[in-house]
Amino acid sequence: MPLLDVSDILxxxxxxxxxxxxxxxxxxxxxxxxxxxxxxxxxISVVQTSDKGQNLRRNPEAAISEGTVTFHSTVTFVEGNADAGLDADIVRWNGRDWTVVTVDDYSRYGAGFTVATCRLLDLR
Structure with missing residues (x-):
């Protein structure tokens, strides 16, 4: 078991x-x-870090702002589970909604935490 406990920082x-x-x-x-x-x-309490940031994609039809961020938290995020009847979690942070697309489990580090990679839900 790793000896680093990051739960206090989170x-x-x-x-x-x-x-x-x-x-x-x-x-x-x-x-x-x-x-x-x-x-x-x-x-909830989260530590947010940039993944790919926000990018502007220009199409002939429209310009779309898209991006991904990561959230670190002691909360266990869910990327969707049809068997349990759960949709992917949405994290509302900084006035925007982000949907969880992948979850990494670091429960072995101290009290444990998860890292969620999230995609911007509302396109502006």
């Missing part, structure tokens, strides 16, 4: 930032057969 107010985790449970209504989304918002 919650240190000098280093961490606040965000909102939106976890959505997806069920199927037995009567209509339609999916029903039940989002739950939770305040």
């Amino acid at each position: 919650s240190d107010p000098d280093f961490a930032d606040s965000a909102v985790l939106i976890r959505t449970t997806v069920t199927v209504d037995p009567v209509t057969g339609r999916t029903v989304n039940a989002p739950v918002e939770t305040a």
Whole structure:
């Protein structure tokens, strides 16, 4: 087991930032057969780092701002799990919504943490 414990840093107010985790449970209504989304918002502490940053992609149809960032937290992020009825988590940070696309598990480091690579959800 690694001896480095980074959990204190991930919650240190000098280093961490606040965000909102939106976890959505997806069920199927037995009567209509339609999916029903039940989002739950939770305040969390994250350390945000740039992944590929924000890029402007110019197409003939439109200019699209896209980008990815990483969030480090003691919260266990979910990239979606159909068997458990969970959609991919959304992290609301700095006024923008980011959807979790990949999760790396570092639970062996001290109290443990996960790193989520997130893609910009709202295109401006």
